[in-house]
Amino acid sequence: MKHELITDAVLVSNYIKGDESALSELITKHKQKIYSFIYSKVYDRDITEDIFQDTFIKVIRTLRLGKYNEEGKFLPWVMRIAHNLVIDHFRKNNRMPKFSNTGEFSIFSVLSDSSLDAEKGMIKEQIESDLRRLIEELPEEQKAVLVMRMYNDMSFKEISEKTGVSINTALGRMRYALINLRKVIEEKNIILTN
Amino acid sequence: MAKLYSECPQKNDNLNPKEETVNFLLNYSKALSVIQCNKWKFEALLN
Incomplete structure (x- = not known):
C-alpha cells in the first residue's frame, strides 16, 4: 500500500515536471477503478466514458497549473473529482436512479418522467x-x-x-x-x- | 418455459474506458500548454 502511494506521488511529480509517460502510467493504473466507480453510479457506458474523460481533463489541468496539493492521495482525489462530476451529471439531468430492493430489475426504477402525468x-x-x-x-x-x-x-x-x-x-x-x-x-x- | 428477462444483468468485469478516450486524454495533455506571465497562468491548447 505504501509502495503504491509513493509510486503515485512520484508519477504525479514526474508528470508535473513534464514526463508525459507518467500520465499514461497513472491512467493505466487507475482507469479500471475510476471507470467502474463511475459506471456503478450512472449505468451507462457512454455517460461513463464522458465523465471519465472530464475527470481526467480536470486532473490534467489541475496538475499542469500547479494547483495539486494532495500528494500521496492521488486516487482518492481523482475519485472525488469523478464523484462530483457524477453529481453534476444527475443535477443537470434532474434525476437520480432509484432502485427498489426487491431483487427484480424494473425499467421504471431507472426511467422517470419529471413532468406531471x-x-x-x-x-x-x-x-x-x-x-x-x-x-x-x-x-x-x-x-x-x-x-x-x-x-x-x-x-x-x-x-x-x-x-x-x-x-x-x-x-x-x-x-x-x-x-x-x-x-x-x-x-x-x-x-x-x- | 418462457425466458425471464427481468433477472439482473450479469456483472460485466470488463469495465475499462475505450482506447480512444485514453488516447484523447494523452493527446490533450500533450497539447495543453501553460504559459506563465508574472503572477498569471494561462492555458493554451496547441494542436
Missing part, C-alpha cells in the same frame, strides 16, 4: 383554479396585495409604492388575506393539496 396535471389545474376563485372572494385591498406578492412576485416595498400605503400596511393586508383564505378553506372543507 395527466392525472396530477388535472389535479394541479383544479387546485389552482379553486385557489383563484377563493382569492376573488377576498376584500379588494387584500386581494390586490396578495396577487402582487404571489403572482407578480413583487416585493412589499414595490407593493407599498404602487398602492400608496406603507410597507407595514401592505404586510398587514397580506397577513389578513392569508388568514381569510385559511378561514374559508377550513370552513368549506376545501382540500388544496396534491
Whole structure:
C-alpha cells in the first residue's frame, strides 16, 4: 500500500515536471477503478466514458497549473473529482436512479418522467383554479396585495409604492388575506393539496 | 418455459474506458500548454 502511494506521488511529480509517460502510467493504473466507480453510479457506458474523460481533463489541468496539493492521495482525489462530476451529471439531468430492493430489475426504477402525468396535471389545474376563485372572494385591498406578492412576485416595498400605503400596511393586508383564505378553506372543507 | 428477462444483468468485469478516450486524454495533455506571465497562468491548447 505504501509502495503504491509513493509510486503515485512520484508519477504525479514526474508528470508535473513534464514526463508525459507518467500520465499514461497513472491512467493505466487507475482507469479500471475510476471507470467502474463511475459506471456503478450512472449505468451507462457512454455517460461513463464522458465523465471519465472530464475527470481526467480536470486532473490534467489541475496538475499542469500547479494547483495539486494532495500528494500521496492521488486516487482518492481523482475519485472525488469523478464523484462530483457524477453529481453534476444527475443535477443537470434532474434525476437520480432509484432502485427498489426487491431483487427484480424494473425499467421504471431507472426511467422517470419529471413532468406531471395527466392525472396530477388535472389535479394541479383544479387546485389552482379553486385557489383563484377563493382569492376573488377576498376584500379588494387584500386581494390586490396578495396577487402582487404571489403572482407578480413583487416585493412589499414595490407593493407599498404602487398602492400608496406603507410597507407595514401592505404586510398587514397580506397577513389578513392569508388568514381569510385559511378561514374559508377550513370552513368549506376545501382540500388544496396534491 | 418462457425466458425471464427481468433477472439482473450479469456483472460485466470488463469495465475499462475505450482506447480512444485514453488516447484523447494523452493527446490533450500533450497539447495543453501553460504559459506563465508574472503572477498569471494561462492555458493554451496547441494542436
